[in-house]
Amino acid sequence: MSEILTQLDLLQQQIPVPQWYSVLPAPIRVVLWVIGLPTLIIGLNVFRQVALPRNKNLPPVVFHYIPWFGSAAYYGEDPYKFFFECREKYGDLFTFILMGRRVTVALGPKGNNLSLGGKTSQVSAEDAYTHLTTPVFGKGVVYDCPNEMLMQQKKFIKSGLTTEALQSYPPLIRDECQEYFANTLGINPSRPSSKKVDLLHAMAELIILTASRTLQGKEVRESLNGSFAKLFEDLDGGFTPLNFMFPNLPLPSYKRRDVAQKAMSDFYMKIIENRRKGETDHEHDMIASLQGCKYRNGVPLTDRDISHIMIALLMAGQHTSSATSSWALLHLADSPELYESLYQEQRTKFGNPDGTFRDLTYEDIKECKLLDATIRETLRMHAPIHSIYRKVMSDIPVPPSLSAPSEQASYVIPKGHYIMAAPGVSQMDPLIWQDSKVFTPTRWLDEAGVAAAAVEQYSKSEQVDYGFGAVSKGTESPYQPFGAGRHRCVGEQFAYTQLSTIITYIVRNYTMKLEVPEFPKTNYRTMIVQPMNPLVSFTLRKQEV
Numbered sequence: 198m199s200e201i202l203t204q205l206d207l208l209q210q211q212i213p214v215p216q217w218y219s220v221l222p223a224p225i226r227v228v229l230w231v232i233g234l235p236t237l238i239i240g241l242n243v244f245r246q247v248a249l250p251r252n253k254n255l256p257p258v259v260f261h262y263i264p265w266f267g268s269a270a271y272y273g274e275d276p277y278k279f280f281f282e283c284r285e286k287y288g289d290l291f292t293f294i295l296m297g298r299r300v301t302v303a304l305g306p307k308g309n310n311l312s313l314g315g316k317t318s319q320v321s322a323e324d325a326y327t328h329l330t331t332p333v334f335g336k337g338v339v340y341d342c343p344n345e346m347l348m349q350q351k352k353f354i355k356s357g358l359t360t361e362a363l364q365s366y367p368p369l370i371r372d373e374c375q376e377y378f379a380n381t382l383g384i385n386p387s388r389p390s391s392k393k394v395d396l397l398h399a400m401a402e403l404i405i406l407t408a409s410r411t412l413q414g415k416e417v418r419e420s421l422n423g424s425f426a427k428l429f430e431d432l433d434g435g436f437t438p439l440n441f442m443f444p445n446l447p448l449p450s451y452k453r454r455d456v457a458q459k460a461m462s463d464f465y466m467k468i469i470e471n472r473r474k475g476e477t478d479h480e481h482d483m484i485a486s487l488q489g490c491k492y493r494n495g496v497p498l499t500d501r502d503i504s505h506i507m508i509a510l511l512m513a514g515q516h517t518s519s520a521t522s523s524w525a526l527l528h529l530a531d532s533p534e535l536y537e538s539l540y541q542e543q544r545t546k547f548g549n550p551d552g553t554f555r556d557l558t559y560e561d562i563k564e565c566k567l568l569d570a571t572i573r574e575t576l577r578m579h580a581p582i583h584s585i586y587r588k589v590m591s592d593i594p595v596p597p598s599l600s601a602p603s604e605q606a607s608y609v610i611p612k613g614h615y616i617m618a619a620p621g622v623s624q625m626d627p628l629i630w631q632d633s634k635v636f637t638p639t640r641w642l643d644e645a646g647v648a649a650a651a652v653e654q655y656s657k658s659e660q661v662d663y664g665f666g667a668v669s670k671g672t673e674s675p676y677q678p679f680g681a682g683r684h685r686c687v688g689e690q691f692a693y694t695q696l697s698t699i700i701t702y703i704v705r706n707y708t709m710k711l712e713v714p715e716f717p718k719t720n721y722r723t724m725i726v727q728p729m730n731p732l733v734s735f736t737l738r739k740q741e742v
């Protein structure tokens with residue numbers, strides 16, 4: 198207390214205070230400072246926003262009480278509520294304060310185009326994300342290298358995901374599902390045939406099992422029951438909103454992340470070394486594919502680069518796909534009619550007369566239109582990534598169509614801001630999608646449907662090669678769960694193969710029931726949008742398939 202009072206007395210000498218203040222007892226003086234100073238700061242901040250004229254060339258700033266902290270709580274609790282409410286007030290372009298950062302949100306297809314379609318001289322993903330990703334993935338790859346190198350790394354990844362590779366995955370994924378449901382979850386004919394499970398937990402396990410069996414390779418799959426799982430958990434603990442906001446805190450989780458990164462990187466290095474010595478047999482998986490890759494200037498990927506790319510792929514696919522499969526299955530558990538229709542789709546196309554099914558192939562997946570529509574609709578309503586950030590590297594002039602109609606001048610997003618795309622907003626925009634909040638897979642089957650047509654119109658847009666093969670630019674599409682532009686996802690086809698095979702396995706073999714009174718709410722406090730308390734039960738169908 199005496200230390201505090203000395204400090205206050207020093208402060209008092211700097212700031213003129215009224216006579217009566219000095220006669221107050223010490224505890225009252227402390228209380229006055231504790232209440233008075235924040236009130237003054239908040240008051241000045243409010244005054245500045247409501248009473249002082251604002252720079253008409255800058256986007257409007259979301260009203261907030263606390264400087265520096267800004268709208269962090271409002272945004273963090275439910276980003277979509279925040280985006281939609283701010284859109285009502287400020288239009289498609291506005292800036293908010295997020296723990297000292299100035300983040301300009303650009304909404305709608307035009308807004309998405311501004312950030313996702315921006316030139317590298319104007320926007321940078323590297324500068325927005327490297328503090329989060331480099332300690333997890335490792336150095337020299339993804340956002341720890343020039344953008345032009347990332348584009349080539351994406352090309353290498355794509356070359357490891359050939360049609361031939363993808364064709365080999367469904368049987369492997371099916372085997373993993375069979376093993377997981379029968380043995381890990383214990384739902385098989387010899388035991389009680391119904392079980393209540395936390396879906397998100399189960400899907401997280403199934404996604405890492407199936408990704409390691411296919412894309413990651415035999416050695417990773419074999420290590421999953423041992424040390425690898427713990428390393429993954431520690432590394433994953435470094436991939437949180439806290440790490441995004443504060444890259445270097447002296448917390449145990451940050452230490453564990455760093456130790457795990459080194460250990461996991463060494464683990465992949467060992468795999469590569471052993472393979473090179475010819476000590477292990479393996480399939481032609483992603484590691485094997487990356488081993489042959491060289492940058493355009495002739496420099497080959499080092500073993501360390503390969504290890505770090507493998508970690509990046511593991512992390513990129515894990516939560517995105519486990520959240521997507523969980524949401525899709527939750528909707529199926531919530532809608533017995535849709536579940537039955539999916540079952541009938543399987544029966545009609547692949548059912549044998551004896552009640553069994555023939556094995557699903559990669560080509561078959563394309564035939565399952567309702568399944569495809571279910572996954573698309575899941576990604577429309579539950580895009581795993583709600584906010585896509587870029588750092589603004591040079592002033593961005595905003596096209597007049599994005600400035601509020603009442604404003605006279607066109608806006609500029611200044612260098613040093615972050616620009617954010619939130620494709621989920623256009624994906625749930627009631628002006629674009631009929632009954633936008635209702636899960637309706639059939640909207641994707643209706644050829645004349647407004648939404649499908651709008652998406653089609655954009656997906657057939659200009660083809661661009663950013664360095665990893667021609668892709669449709671798609672930056673103005675109202676549907677972008679896999680992003681758009683130069684940072685567009687290269688794991689989409691893998692994810693679809695994995696998700697389709699897992700859901701098919703479940704639909705063919707089990708019925709499902711929601712085990713919570715209402716459809717699970719969304720948890721936005723994790724990096725990836727996840728369901729809260731997603732309890733369901735699986736019951737074995739009559740015949741084992």
Ligand code: HEM
Nearest residue numbers: 510513514517518521582678679680684685686687688692
């Ligand atoms: C449902 C599953 C998935 C969804 C919804 C998804 C979504 C996305 C999105 C939105 C982006 C763009 C990020 C940005 O612009 O900053 C992205 C990029 C990327 N994703 Fe995925 N992803 C999924 C699965 C996967 C999988 C399985 C892999 C790996 C096999 C993967 C690898 C990547 C890579 C390498 C990038 C490029 C990052 C960049 O260029 O900056 N993703 N993903």
